[in-house]
Amino acid sequence: MTIETLPYPRLLRCGDAAISVEFGDAIDPAVNARVLALDAALAAEPPPGLLETVPTYRSLLVHLDPLRTDFRALAERILALAEKPVATGGQVRRWRVPVVYGGDFGMDLDDLAARHGISAEALVARHAAATYVVAMIGFMPGFAYLSGLDPLLATPRRLEPRMKTPAQSVSIGGAQGAISTVEGPSGWHMIGRTPARGFMPGRDPVFTYAPGDEIRFERLAPDEWAGLDALAASGAPVARCEAP
Amino acid sequence: MSALIVKACGPATSIQDRGRFGYQRFGVSPAGAMDRFHLAAANLLVAAEAGAAALELGPGGVRLTAEGDITIALAGPACTLEVDGRQVAPFTAVRVGDGGTVVARPAPGAAYAYLGVEGGIATAPDMGSHSMHRRSGIGGEPLTVGARIPATPCGRDAALLCLHERPEGEAGPIRILPGPQDDHFSDEALAILSGGGYRLSGQADRMGVRLDGPTLPHRGGYNIVSDGIVDGSIQVPGDGRPIVLLRDRQTTGGYPKIATIISADIGRFAQIPPGEPVRFEIVTFERAIEAARRLQAMIEGLASTLVPLAAPLTSERLLALNLIGGVTSATEAIGL
Numbered sequence: 001m002t003i004e005t006l007p008y009p010r011l012l013r014c015g016d017a018a019i020s021v022e023f024g025d026a027i028d029p030a031v032n033a034r035v036l037a038l039d040a041a042l043a044a045e046p047p048p049g050l051l052e053t054v055p056t057y058r059s060l061l062v063h064l065d066p067l068r069t070d071f072r073a074l075a076e077r078i079l080a081l082a083e084k085p086v087a088t089g090g091q092v093r094r095w096r097v098p099v100v101y102g103g104d105f106g107m108d109l110d111d112l113a114a115r116h117g118i119s120a121e122a123l124v125a126r127h128a129a130a131t132y133v134v135a136m137i138g139f140m141p142g143f144a145y146l147s148g149l150d151p152l153l154a155t156p157r158r159l160e161p162r163m164k165t166p167a168q169s170v171s172i173g174g175a176q177g178a179i180s181t182v183e184g185p186s187g188w189h190m191i192g193r194t195p196a197r198g199f200m201p202g203r204d205p206v207f208t209y210a211p212g213d214e215i216r217f218e219r220l221a222p223d224e225w226a227g228l229d230a231l232a233a234s235g236a237p238v239a240r241c242e243a244p
Numbered sequence: 245m246s247a248l249i250v251k252a253c254g255p256a257t258s259i260q261d262r263g264r265f266g267y268q269r270f271g272v273s274p275a276g277a278m279d280r281f282h283l284a285a286a287n288l289l290v291a292a293e294a295g296a297a298a299l300e301l302g303p304g305g306v307r308l309t310a311e312g313d314i315t316i317a318l319a320g321p322a323c324t325l326e327v328d329g330r331q332v333a334p335f336t337a338v339r340v341g342d343g344g345t346v347v348a349r350p351a352p353g354a355a356y357a358y359l360g361v362e363g364g365i366a367t368a369p370d371m372g373s374h375s376m377h378r379r380s381g382i383g384g385e386p387l388t389v390g391a392r393i394p395a396t397p398c399g400r401d402a403a404l405l406c407l408h409e410r411p412e413g414e415a416g417p418i419r420i421l422p423g424p425q426d427d428h429f430s431d432e433a434l435a436i437l438s439g440g441g442y443r444l445s446g447q448a449d450r451m452g453v454r455l456d457g458p459t460l461p462h463r464g465g466y467n468i469v470s471d472g473i474v475d476g477s478i479q480v481p482g483d484g485r486p487i488v489l490l491r492d493r494q495t496t497g498g499y500p501k502i503a504t505i506i507s508a509d510i511g512r513f514a515q516i517p518p519g520e521p522v523r524f525e526i527v528t529f530e531r532a533i534e535a536a537r538r539l540q541a542m543i544e545g546l547a548s549t550l551v552p553l554a555a556p557l558t559s560e561r562l563l564a565l566n567l568i569g570g571v572t573s574a575t576e577a578i579g580l
Binding site: 014015016017018020022027051052053054055056058059060063071138140142143182199201206207210211 | 265266267268269270271272370371380381382421422423424425468469470471472473474475476477494495496501504505506507508529532533536537540
């Protein structure tokens with residue numbers, strides 16, 4: 001059923017201490033790109049009263065100190081920034097993330113391949129060929145939602161979510177990809193696992209990936225896991241970052 | 245360095261400060277004290293900053309022993325404190341001697357109380373805050389028997405202070421602003437929400453509270469593409485039963501949110517115990533800002549109502565302060 005909506009972008013009040021800037025109501029990389037562009041623009045020149053921002057697939061939540069914010073001026077500023085065309089090819093961090101696919105590292109790989117009528121090898125090749133963007137981080141600390149999944153690999157979530165899935169799982173849920181950071185429940189399909197820690201308390205930086213970063217996966221042989229995992233556990237960077 | 249050692253504590257006991265900010269974009273909840281006003285009151289009495297780390301006590305409360313001499317104070321809408329078996333009024337600093345015993349908890353009518361610890365609790369901050377977030381483990385693992393809660397030495401004998409009058413908070417309905425997704429609900433849904441008949445269910449913790457009462461009809465589907473969540477978001481899953489999200493909430497979520505509790509009333513809402521009724525009132529944005537300003541002024545005004553405890557603590561003096569109302573034995577309540 002359709003819901004009457006105002007044209008995008010629209011500003012929605014979330015109480016007196018936040019505004020949501022909504023660019024759409026669907027998972028769409030073009031919508032997400034506008035969210036991330038506004039996020040970057042506000043970060044470059046934070047308006048008075050801005051506390052922090054939370055980008056999601058389709059909206060930017062702007063947390064505010066209600067006593068230090070000129071809401072009218074802020075709304076005008078946000079709308080002006082939101083109307084600007086999204087710059088492409090800018091300063092994006094590009095990560096190469098090693099992944100061991102299948103087996104104990106990705107327990108759903110074979111089932112998923114069978115479901116799509118392709119070999120596990122072909123599924124891995126498709127998954128590793130794509131360039132992903134960290135569309136948002138949520139659900140758990142550091143849990144990265146990725147846009148850019150090959151549409152042929154899109155798969156509805158499991159009917160029965162698992163209560164426990166491993167940390168650093170690489171998974172597929174609907175049209176989204178993800179890298180998890182901590183052990184937790186999930187209804188997504190686990191196809192692999194990376195030794196790289198996206199979230200490591202006490203390390204600097206605590207979080208590896210940020211919204212807007214680009215991600216590419218590189219296949220790692222199962223016998224290379226132990227060495228890289230030990231390295232990552234010591235706090236060393238295992239995902240490679242390319243400029244800037 | 246002086247400290248308090250946990251001898252017994254309920255599961256809802258945790259260390260909380262003003263909250264952990266700047267990491268919501270990485271999926272980290274702000275956490276922080278459920279009731280910032282009473283956190284501030286407890287801290288001021290023990291020479292700590294208003295937003296410093298204190299012990300947040302839920303039902304069940306806590307029993308502690310002092311390691312070295314230490315100044316403490318308890319604050320909350322209703323709470324009881326015993327030091328070495330003697331009742332001490334809330335909103336009053338008290339010096340506990342080495343080896344002394346402290347029993348504290350919220351009293352009937354309130355969900356949380358705050359035990360201020362001399363100078364503020366001196367645990368190591370995690371990502372800029374001392375607040376414990378149970379679901380992620382950020383800020384440290386839950387307190388258990390034997391846990392050590394260090395004080396911050398004040399460099400002098402902390403003056404023993406009390407508030408010369410018990411602070412009066414706002415009363416009346418919990419104020420809400422419609423949105424951000426009120427258009428995902430049928431036309432009458434907001435009127436139902438503000439029409440009364442709601443109670444806090446037993447499903448209540450620092451993350452959120454499910455409400456018992458009239459269901460709120462959606463218009464169309466009840467799944468949205470996840471967007472950001474704030475403290476006080478009232479989200480409504482498919483069963484139509486509202487859930488109010490609080491300090492330990494997730495950062496994003498996929499249910500429509502019909503309304504949001506105004507920032508000034510989140511602490512008041514959090515203090516309503518499970519099973520108690522709650523009324524909501526829709527207000528204008530201007531009134532919400534006015535309320536935020538008043539709460540801020542109340543917190544800043546606390547300092548001006550501090551008076552030194554002229555005489556040593558005696559039960560006569562404490563009764564004269566008229567601060568104890570309807571207390572029961574704290575020791576009895578946690579079955580120690």
